[in-house]
Amino acid sequence: MNPTLGHLLQQEIPLTWYLLLSAVLFCLGVLGFLIKRNLITVFMSIELMLNAVNLSFVTFAHQWHEVKGQIFVFFVMMVAAAEAAVGLAIIIAVFRARATLAVDRIDLMKL
Amino acid sequence: MHLILFIVFAGLCLTGAINLLLQTHPINSALSLIVVMTSLAVLYLLLGAEFLAAAQVIVYAGAIMVLFTFVVMLLNAGREERTLGSRVARILGFPAVTAILAVMATVILRSEDLGVAGLRDRITTTQDLSAVLFTKLLLPFEVTSVLILIAILGSVALARQGDGKTRVNIGRTAGK
Numbered sequence: 001m002n003p004t005l006g007h008l009l010q011q012e013i014p015l016t017w018y019l020l021l022s023a024v025l026f027c028l029g030v031l032g033f034l035i036k037r038n039l040i041t042v043f044m045s046i047e048l049m050l051n052a053v054n055l056s057f058v059t060f061a062h063q064w065h066e067v068k069g070q071i072f073v074f075f076v077m078m079v080a081a082a083e084a085a086v087g088l089a090i091i092i093a094v095f096r097a098r099a100t101l102a103v104d105r106i107d108l109m110k111l
Numbered sequence: 112m113h114l115i116l117f118i119v120f121a122g123l124c125l126t127g128a129i130n131l132l133l134q135t136h137p138i139n140s141a142l143s144l145i146v147v148m149t150s151l152a153v154l155y156l157l158l159g160a161e162f163l164a165a166a167q168v169i170v171y172a173g174a175i176m177v178l179f180t181f182v183v184m185l186l187n188a189g190r191e192e193r194t195l196g197s198r199v200a201r202i203l204g205f206p207a208v209t210a211i212l213a214v215m216a217t218v219i220l221r222s223e224d225l226g227v228a229g230l231r232d233r234i235t236t237t238q239d240l241s242a243v244l245f246t247k248l249l250l251p252f253e254v255t256s257v258l259i260l261i262a263i264l265g266s267v268a269l270a271r272q273g274d275g276k277t278r279v280n281i282g283r284t285a286g287k
Binding site: 017 | 216
């Protein structure tokens with residue numbers, strides 16, 4: 001084999017980087033949840049947080065050579081699909097009743 | 112090779128996530144979220160999770176995000192006003208996010224027994240995954256299908272055109 005190609009294939013990176021990426025993505029999701037003012041975008045930030053957690057699940061599954069971590073991600077995906085369907089239906093219902101998607105104007109249950 | 116792929120797709124991932132926060136139109140946010148999810152699928156593949164990479168593209172980037180863009184177009188959502196969030200978010204939220212990130216980064220960086228990932232690692236095949244899923248975890252799997260069924264029924268019941276009262280309400284708001 002070509003020595004440079006072999007070197008490239010053998011290159012390894014620490015799993016810490018994946019976990020840090022996951023942490024940063026999660027925090028960006030929380031930040032989006034706090035600063036976005038559109039109901040749909042707030043919901044997208046929740047999906048971003050779920051994805052960040054999935055990445056750390058896959059990383060730990062790789063670390064311990066365990067299949068169960070990946071199965072957990074599979075279940076999270078299924079629950080996220082169900083959640084997205086119900087959540088978007090609720091958003092459509094809210095839009096019908098209020099004719100707006102701005103979270104500041106949907107505040108009847110707010111303290 | 113692994114390093115290059117990781118840097119490219121982690122960079123795409125972070126760019127997409129930051130773009131999601133910066134865009135004011137929901138459709139742009141939805142498209143950048145699709146970028147995030149697709150590059151996460153590549154990262155799953157780098158970690159040897161081939162089934163999850165495929166499922167990520169099909170379920171997340173395919174099904175869920177199509178649903179999102181469809182709802183954005185259906186509701187004809189306009190631009191949002193750019194704010195920094197409510198007062199509670201500014202006072203409690205941002206320090207809390209910074210604290211969470213700091214704590215997580217410290218814990219991750221201080222853990223010593225974490226391994227490495229390379230292109231020659233063992234790949235978890237779909238066969239390995241399904242062997243566990245359909246023997247040890249058969250009941251949770253079947254319960255998930257019931258959950259999906261309930262979600263379908265619930266979303267149809269919620270999104271269906273309501274009774275006459277709501278329709279009058281819509282007419283009034285449109286007339287304003």
